[in-house]
Structures are given as structure tokens and as C-alpha cells.
Amino acid sequence: MQLKLQNIVPVPLKEKLLQRPSVVWNKDITFENGEWVKIKAPSGTGKTTFVHIIYKLRKDYEGDIVWGNQHLSKIIKEELAVLRQQNVSIVFQDLRLFPNLTARENIELNRVLQEPIYDSAVIDEMANILGIAAILNQKASLCSYGEQQRIAIIRALMQPFQWLVMDEPFSHLDKMNIERAASLIERECRKRNAGFILTDLEDDSYFTYTKCLNL
Numbered sequence: 001m002q003l004k005l006q007n008i009v010p011v012p013l014k015e016k017l018l019q020r021p022s023v024v025w026n027k028d029i030t031f032e033n034g035e036w037v038k039i040k041a042p043s044g045t046g047k048t049t050f051v052h053i054i055y056k057l058r059k060d061y062e063g064d065i066v067w068g069n070q071h072l073s074k075i076i077k078e079e080l081a082v083l084r085q086q087n088v089s090i091v092f093q094d095l096r097l098f099p100n101l102t103a104r105e106n107i108e109l110n111r112v113l114q115e116p117i118y119d120s121a122v123i124d125e126m127a128n129i130l131g132i133a134a135i136l137n138q139k140a141s142l143c144s145y146g147e148q149q150r151i152a153i154i155r156a157l158m159q160p161f162q163w164l165v166m167d168e169p170f171s172h173l174d175k176m177n178i179e180r181a182a183s184l185i186e187r188e189c190r191k192r193n194a195g196f197i198l199t200d201l202e203d204d205s206y207f208t209y210t211k212c213l214n215l
Contacts, residue, residue, distance in 0.1 A: 001068045001087055001162040003031040003054070003195075008063035010049050024050065024215050026063070031195060033162055036207055039199045041215035047199040048093050050215060051167040054197070055090055056080060085114050089161035091169045095152045099141035103132065103151045106140055111158040118158060126154045129184055131177065146172040153181055157188045164189060164196040170206075182206035 009017065009026050017025050024039065025046070031037055041047050052058045054065055056072050065072040067083060075083065084090075089110075097106045107123050127133040130150040135143055140151065149172055156164060164185070170178045186207060189196055198207070199215075 001033050003163065004066040005029045006064040006066065008053060008061055008065065010046060010053065010058070011060045011062065013046050013049065022215060023213050031197070031211070033195055034193050035195045035210040036189070037195065037197045038209045038212040039197060039215050040201070040203065040212065041199070042201060046215055048167055051093070051165055051199060055088065055165060086160050087162045089156040089159050089164050091152050091156045091166040093167035095148050097140040097148055097151060100139060102137050102139055103143060104136040106151055107155045107158055110155045113159060117160050123154065123158070126157065126184060130154065130180055146177065149173060150177070150181060153185065157184070161192065162194050164194060166196060166198045168200055169198065170200070178206060
């Protein structure tokens with residue numbers, strides 16, 4: 001599924017964006033299915049805004065976004081739900097876990113949103129890879145932020161997707177855990193021939209990116 005950005009400008013950042021160059025804002029950009037895209041920018045310059053716009057959580061922007069052949073501004077609620085469940089998975093910067101549910105229950109919510117693509121045993125396999133098997137039955141609110149990030153990554157991998165959108169997904173992980181998480185993400189994206197968009201503060205060598213863009 002192709003993703004097109006057509007002259008996107010977030011209204012709250014419009015004046016600020018006039019003062020600095022960007023290869024993303026106010027440009028026509030096409031991401032082809034299967035591309036691995038890095039969006040790099042300092043804190044406070046719109047990375048989360050960008051993610052929320054392309055996931056249709058914000059409407060305060062100029063321009064248009066096209067997922068496949070669907071203009072996001074015109075898509076109705078029911079179609080949007082299907083698009084998110086079947087084609088676009090996400091790791092939010094603030095994670096959005098349910099604090100009173102266990103780690104496993106948070107992950108299961110995505111696994112069973114539609115006809116499952118994985119047996120529940122795959123949760124245990126991925127949790128073992130990421131070193132969080134011991135906290136699967138612990139409430140999310142009692143997990144460290146680094147543990148919660150790994151829970152959110154596994155949750156995102158439990159559903160079908162053509163695009164995986166990740167907003168600073170490794171910010172609280174050490175190098176070893178980043179490498180484990182990146183390897184798992186790479187495995188799942190290759191298995192599905194899926195693309196991803198990852199935002200972060202710095203350059204990195206955890207993936208072989210198709211595009212690296214400064215926001």
C-alpha cells in the first residue's frame with residue numbers, strides 16, 4: 001500500500017516551519033510499500049504531530065494524505081477502523097497501554113481485534129526474545145517504561161499490517177534491548193513485505209533504511 005504526503009503543514013507549527021527547511025513538511029512525498037523510513041528531528045519539532053496526522057488522530061493541518069487510493073481526510077470512521085486493524089499498526093510515543101490490564105492482556109487486545117494471524121503462544125515467543133516473559137502477567141502500570149515499550153512493540157506486531165508506524169519506540173531501551181527489538185521488527189516486516197516509518201532524535205544503524213529524512 002502506497003503512502004502519499006501532499007504538502008502537509010500542521011497549522012500550529014506553520015509559522016515556525018517558515019523559519020527552517022524541511023524535506024517532509026509542505027512537500028510531495030511518496031513512500032512505496034515495503035520501504036523502511038527514518039524521520040529524524042530534535043525534540044519539539046513535530047515528530048509526534050507527524051505520526052498523529054498520518055494515523056488520522058489530528059485534523060489541524062493543511063494538505064492531504066493518501067493511503068493506497070484513499071484520501072485520509074475523506075475516509076469515514078468505519079473504513080478508518082478497518083484500515084488501522086488490517087493495514088497500519090502503530091507504536092505510540094506515550095504507548096497507550098491500559099494500566100489496569102496485564103502486559104499479556106494489552107497485547108491480546110490487538111491479537112484478537114480481527115481474525116488472529118498468530119496463536120497466543122507467539123506472544124510468549126516474542127516476550128522471550130525481548131526479555132519480558134517474566135512480567136507478562138503483571139499489570140502494565142507496575143512495569144518499567146522500558147518494559148512497557150517492549151510490550152507496546154509486541155502488541156503492534158500481533159496484528160496484520162502493511163505499514164508499521166513507530167514514534168521513538170526505543171527511547172528507554174539500552175543498546176542490547178534495542179538490537180533485540182530491531183531484529184524482531186525486521187523479522188516481522190520482512191515476513192509481511194511491510195514498510196515502516198520510525199521517528200527518532202538521532203541517526204542509528206539498527207536498520208537498513210530506504211529513506212532517512214529530516215523533519
